[in-house]
Amino acid sequence: MVLSLPSTLKTLLLGACFGSAMLAQSAAQAAETSMWQDVQKAGVLRCGAAVAAPYVMRDAKTGDYSGYFVDLCRDFGEKVLKVKVTFVDTNWDNLVAGLQSSKWDLAMALNQTPERALAVAFTVPATDYQVSLLVNKNNPKVAQVNDDIAALDKPEVTFAVMSGTAQDKAISSVVRNGKIMRLPGMDEARLAVMSKRADVLVDANDTNHLFALANPDWAREILPKPALAKQGVSFGVRRDISAADLEVLNIYLRQRRDTGEIQQLVDKASVEANSAK
Incomplete structure (x- = not known):
């Protein structure tokens, strides 16, 4: 025998389901924007920097960073996110681990490999190795x-x-x-x-x-x-980044690559690396 529910109870149940769905959607939307929102709240984008010319270079006397991934990181932070950009000194052994433990927001100049993809997510390539x-x-x-x-x-x-x-x-x-x-x-x-x-x-x-x-x-x-x-050479990001946040950085990189601006940065960094030698 099938029991029919009173119309008022049906209305309450439907309302509860609708409310739950809206809450779930709101939570999902909040999660999707959390990374860049957190960076903007903090007011700073932290870029993990392991030295490898011409991607990332560091002046031994001044401690200043240069290189075309440094230029991209600084430009994205200042012009897209509208925040200050800092570079955190590290080495290649710790670059992925520091990203996983949130010591920095972006890892610069990571070659895309299946082994690294088990630990981090990648943007679209800025350049190719x-x-x-x-x-x-x-x-x-x-x-x-x-x-x-x-x-x-x-x-x-x-x-x-x-x-x-x-x-x-x-x-x-x-x-x-x-x-x-x-x-x-x-x-x-x-x-x-x-x-x-x-x-x-x-x-x-x-x-x-x-x-x-x-x-x-x-x-x-x-x-x-x-x-x-x-292999693609990309920014590394944490694996829990939302698809929406990742696409923000991907659009930025695709546009700069398609216009030839990244190649211009590569050439500039290469000339600088040779001058330093």
Whole structure:
């Protein structure tokens, strides 16, 4: 037998359900804006800073920070959130742990890896890390090569790389005919190309970019296609960030990347890093 409820009781129950739903929606909306609201209440955006040129640099005399992730963090805090920005000195071993324990709000210049994604969330990439190649543009063996790594994979071409690195692993996976000169350090690998004992320097694109800027008379960068060991370089944020808060920072980064402003910041930071050297 089905019992019918009095209309007044039905009304009360419906009202209670509606009220609960509204409270739940209000709580969810409050949670979605909590991170940037908390930063604005505090009046300061804290950026975790582990030094790695040209992403994050620190003047040993003044303690001032520079680098293109520093520029992005400062600009986002001051112009979007309208707060003061501070940089908290740390190292690469503690950058993720400090983010998890709320010692800073953003971790700068984290390569996107599955292992890190277990601990933190990532923004869209500000730039991309990948293994790149650097050649002497006056070398006839490589002068006509643009981005096709197969065109470099010849018996007469020698690739210089630091032994045991991610770059070594990446180039070893695609070179079948060329020679690979494995050296104990990057200085030795760069010297091998400078002295023409090797034809191609294999390194991360950011450090190859610095090296090319320092040697514009002969050095030329090559970003091979398909890309080698490509990873996004992003801001790290806590995993409990809301989708709405994350999208605020993502929109900011996408707009600055699409307009070419981030590349301009990269070039500025690279010139500064070379001047410091």
